[in-house]
Amino acid sequence: MSRIGKQPVNIPKDVSVSIDGHVFTAKNSKGELKVPFSEKIDVTIDDSVIIVKPVVEEKRVNALWGLLVL
Numbered sequence: 831m832s833r834i835g836k837q838p839v840n841i842p843k844d845v846s847v848s849i850d851g852h853v854f855t856a857k858n859s860k861g862e863l864k865v866p867f868s869e870k871i872d873v874t875i876d877d878s879v880i881i882v883k884p885v886v887e888e889k890r891v892n893a894l895w896g897l898l899v900l
Contacts, residue, residue: 835895839880847875868894 841847845858854865854873867873870891874881884891 835882839882841875841878841880843878847880849873849875871895 842858845856847854847856849855852867852869854867856863856865868891870885870888871894872881872883872885882895884895
């Protein structure tokens with residue numbers, strides 16, 4: 831099983847990110863990307879790093895966590 835989801839995601843300097851409710855938004859000079867995510871997934875932005883982790887340990891939540899693309 832891959833552990834890639836446990837790794838923090840670095841934010842490039844030319845990209846601005848935000849979270850509004852359960853929608854993740856990334857913007858740069860080429861456009862904008864909005865990704866909705868489940869309320870059972872916790873997405874936090876800390877300095878220039880994005881951390882994604884499940885809120886509860888359930889099989890379905892872990893599957894959703896693995897499918898989240900940021």
